[in-house]
Amino acid sequence: MRQLTRKGAATRQRILEGAALHIREHGVADTTLDDILARTSTSKSQLFHYFPGGREELLLAVARLEADRVLEDQQPQLGDLTSWDAWRQWRDRVVERYRAQGSQCPLNSVMSQLRGNTPGAQAVVTELMNHWQAELAAGVRHMQAAGEIDPGLDPGQAAAALLAGIQGGVLIQLSTGRTTHLEAALDLGLAYLRTGRPPSS
Amino acid sequence: MRQLTRKGAATRQRILEGAALHIREHGVADTTLDDILARTSTSKSQLFHYFPGGREELLLAVARLEADRVLEDQQPQLGDLTSWDAWRQWRDRVVERYRAQGSQCPLNSVMSQLRGNTPGAQAVVTELMNHWQAELAAGVRHMQAAGEIDPGLDPGQAAAALLAGIQGGVLIQLSTGRTTHLEAALDLGLAYLRTGRPPSS
């Protein structure tokens, strides 16, 4: 993988996206390398050419892809939590995203297949969580600066709790198919932020 | 499986517990039927005699076992959330349990291996969540009756949010190894319950 020509990069990308798509549709357990090859019109040698680590490496790359998508799907709202209205829009966006996703969580699914929590896999998720939490904390701090949230509240802790609620809500949705827990976590989380007695409302 | 003699029941139990233990130690992906047989001093024919559905059926049985354990490990506190002190003890118990468990969640692990969310598997988790949430809701209602929590709060929703926070906290712990999110979710969740302006404190 010293040099990648334009063509090579395209092939690699095709494999990666095809893998991600097939996993989204069928789950990781039911996704073989041959499935991916058939779907992307590529051959074994190509797959191992671009992902020398084989299945493991490909899965990790898919995990990175999906992790990026998680945050992208929340933009631009997530990056601009500067009013209660923005928070509400973000909340709706998150619920809608996961409702649409249904009972498949590609990231969780991929993660649990990666050999006993490979360091690389852990890193992907940890980074996602850190980034996500940082965005939420920034939003909290912004609201504090605007006098809308009690300045005594720890933004990091609040963001951590909110994030945990989201993750759990989604996890529960995977089994129950309902987004009630996700919505409850978000709604009560936001309600708690507001208990910092804003001047108005 | 029409009749089970005492001996037969013992063998079945031995296989089940051996499987659960091996999965706890090595993860589902690295657990083969042969591993379990070796560990429990049983043979293929026995395993398929007691679990005609093979690996799938055995895994589901393990899932049930682990699901029961989750709630058992929170007793007696979970069933008696009748004072703030009881809630705090319960909170500590939960954190301790998952801290001890470390980066392995047998239930989540087993679940994600079961064929694209088998109805049976979903049922196990759904029932666990329902039961868990019901206990929490009962605790909330009890505190409301005692005048310690705002009666306007919806116990079901509060319990759902709390439960989501726990699940997410544990999930995050699987990747990060830290219980900070779990604790944040529990602490802020309980803090929110208390915002119902108790007469004292």
Added chain:
DNA sequence: TCCCGACTGGACGTGGCAGTCCAGCCTATG
């Protein structure tokens, strides 16, 4: 005591899937 059915051991078949290999093609570059 007899006998049926539950129980057990372990050899065996089988399929499927990750990963290897090599021969040949394409494409940038000098």
Added chain:
DNA sequence: CATAGGCTGGACTGCCACGTCCAGTCGGGA
């Protein structure tokens, strides 16, 4: 236009885990 090295096809290997099968033992009820 030549050539080196990236790129591609697909047959092949090796493995291993699941599940089957059958022969044989045990155990409890009549």
